[in-house]
Amino acid sequence: MARYHIETYGCTSNRGESRQIEQALRDGGHHPADGPADADVAILNTCTVVEKTERNMLRRAEELQEETADLIVTGCMALAQGEEFREAGIDAEVLHWDDVPQAAMNGECPTVTPDTEPILDGVIGILPIARGCMSDCSYCITKRATGRIESPSVEENVEKARALVHAGAKEIRITGQDTGVYGWDVNQGTSLLPELLDRICSEIDGEFRVRVGMANPKGLHGVREELADVFARHEELYDFIHAPVQSGSDEVLADMRRQHCVEEYLEVVAAFDDALDYWTLSTDFIVGFPSETDADFQQSLALLRETRPEKINVTRFSKRPGTDAADMKGLGGTLKKERSSEMTDLKMDVVAEAYESMIGDRREVLVVEDGTGDSVKCRDSAYRQVIVQNASEYGLEPGDFADVEITSHQTVYAFARPV
Structure with missing residues (x-):
């Protein structure tokens, strides 16, 4: 039986992939090691969101190959830029997430134990409801790793959620590259997310909460009123959505190939405003996209002020190899830094206002x-x-x-x- 060590970097969806890998290894009778030095195999689940992250992944892979007998590299950087590890002289198997368990078990027949409890992070259970997305963003390298949406059935995801609750999960984090388009591949381009959430909350016994992970505005827009109604009816759902708008300019959104326009984002927000008295909007902005003018940037600031999200991720544009945006003439680093700083200052004011309003409640x-x-x-x-x-x-x-x-x-x- 193998002893394994898993390290995970990046988003909650990546953490969910690692949980599934570990579940397969546990079901096969294998055991976690105390650290990489004690492991028969180390598994590095990588992220590739920006260039700095890439450098960190390569450095950690170099460290792990010195500490353990065998190294497997998987995740977004491995799938989108696997050649980077080979060119860096790293002796590792570069594999798709699905291929990791069998490789780690070294071809052994697994000793399956169906009653093995799902793996929790404390009281948090991670539920990846699908893999991939339906977007074709001009700046994104992750799509090369994840591909188009692949959606398990609603029934299968409900059973996974039930298993997490029965194992002791009090918070279920629903994840995916884009949870809003869950089911588009099997339901004629209409999201199955409302049905899934409704069934999880209606059919599973126990006291728990559910957080829905990132959902792009386009996927949410077509089911916005139905989805907001599901949130209003079920206290099990955190009244929270993460809908990354990325820019307040329709021109920049078109260059990003983001599929949605600003008005559709606003209509999603309005639907939740109408259905819920108290809820949290989370969103993301990319500043310094190559075609972003000062007027475009001001539109992003205006949108932030108008919708006042309580959680905001601000990212400076970074060229990713192999993407269409990498071929565009970029803006200077100083300008991107200035815009990032200005938006971050506004972000902190907006978020502080939201939390200050809670005092006494x-x-x-x-x-x-x-x-x-x-x-x-x-x-x-x-x-x-x-x-x-x-x-x-x-x-x-x-x-x-x-x-x-x-x-x-x-x-x-x-x-x-x-x-």
Whole structure:
């Protein structure tokens, strides 16, 4: 039986892939090692979102090949840029996620144990509902790794969610490269996400919460009212959506080949505003795209001010090899840095305003993980982060639900005390 070590970098979807790899290894009778030096095989699940990340992946692969007997490299960088590892002289098998378990088991017949419990991260269970996307963004290299959407059935995903809850999960994180287009490949271009969420919340017994991962505005737009209604009807769902708009300019969105326009994004936001009194909008912006003018950038700032998302990821454009945008004449690094700084300042003002507005409110929260020192990290119904200090005094630990009063904030999270 092999002893394995897995390291995962990148998004929650990548973490979900690693959970599936580990589940297959556990089901086959294999066991986690204490670290790479004690492992028969090390598995590096890579990310390739920006050039700096690539360098970090190559450096970590070099370190791991010195520490362990065999190295397998998988994930987005491995699938999109596998030649980078070979050119760096790294002695590793570069494999698709699905091929990792069999390679790690070295051809042994697995000793399958069907009753093996799903693998949790504390009280958090990760549920990848599909792999791939339907987009063709001009700047994205990840699509070379993940390909077009492949959607398991709703029934299969419901059963996976049920297994996670029965294993002790209190928070299920639904992931995918684009959860909004789940089912497009089997349902004539219409998302099955509303049906999946409705069934998870209606058919699974237990006290738990569900967070829906990144969903591009185009996929959400066609089912926006149906989806918002599902959120309104089920308290199990965190009232939270992550819809990355990327730019406030339709011209830039067209050059990015983002499929949606600004108005469609606004209509998604409006549908949730109409259905929910208290919810969290999360979005992403890319600043410094090669065709972005100052007027385009100002439109992005205006959109941020108008929709006031409580969670915002700001990324400076980075050319990715093999993408169409890499061939475009880029903007200077100084200009990109200035725009990033200006948007980040606005972001912090918007987010701080949202958390400041919570002070004095009472909320039910779920404790999801331990924090620094004697504190715990919690999430309220809109997935806003709430910190409770001196948690041991209140007997709080991950998996507990608690009623708290918000006492203060620190820009991107709130502090609270149990009541």
